[in-house]
Amino acid sequence: MTPWAQRWRRQALRWAGDGVDLLFPPRCRWCRREGDPLPCGLCAGCVRECADLRERCSRCGAAGQGGADAGCVACRRGQPAWDGLVVLGGYADTLRDAVLRVKRPGAEDVAQALATLLVDRHRAELERARVDAVVPVPMHWWRRAGRGASAADEIARAVARALDVGVVSALVRSRPTRMQNELPAEERGANVAGAFRVRKPVAGKRMLVVDDVVTTGSTLTACCRALQAAGAAGVYVAALAKADRSGEESERGASS
């Protein structure tokens, strides 16, 4: 294209953009209020409500704990299966409502906005982790029956894009499990232990496992152990929300 044609094309796109904005003013992806959403796609109010500012343990994600690499007192006693974990906030209030919406089909834009915000908030830790690829937690067979992509798939795609790495669907469920949210916390570990198989080469790679919400961590533990057994050099976890109190763990919709 000649330079003047390029200039005209750029101008035409700019006019088209203004027209689109007049017809469809930008809205917050979650509360749908018109206005000037932040780059992640959410308004300032929703960002304040979804991303908490509490200091969390960089290893297990426990709220109110220091961010040292070795983890908090609790995870020094019993180390989590992963090398580091980032979450946007506690599984409560606005973030809980948004995560429950993301679990249902047709909320790709909300998933993308929350995932983008998650990466924005934790870019330093995620870059330190130097992950090679993002791995979504595979969907439960019962949920797969009703929809194409899972919430974890949507979040993984957006996280990968923001980090400029690929998505690798490296994990599959190797045996049927019961829905985690139908089980008491103490039975969830056994329900999913050894339930995942690695089907892509991950040896020597640093993987970021992505899910919508961390409750007991049993599903994520099983996923991370499978990746480690297959030779992954590092395994990190990113999730939109973390259930901070045991009372929240049995709540409807929390599945991991």
Ligand SMILES: [Zn+2]
């Ligand atoms: Zn909003």
Ligand SMILES: [Zn+2]
């Ligand atoms: Zn910890």
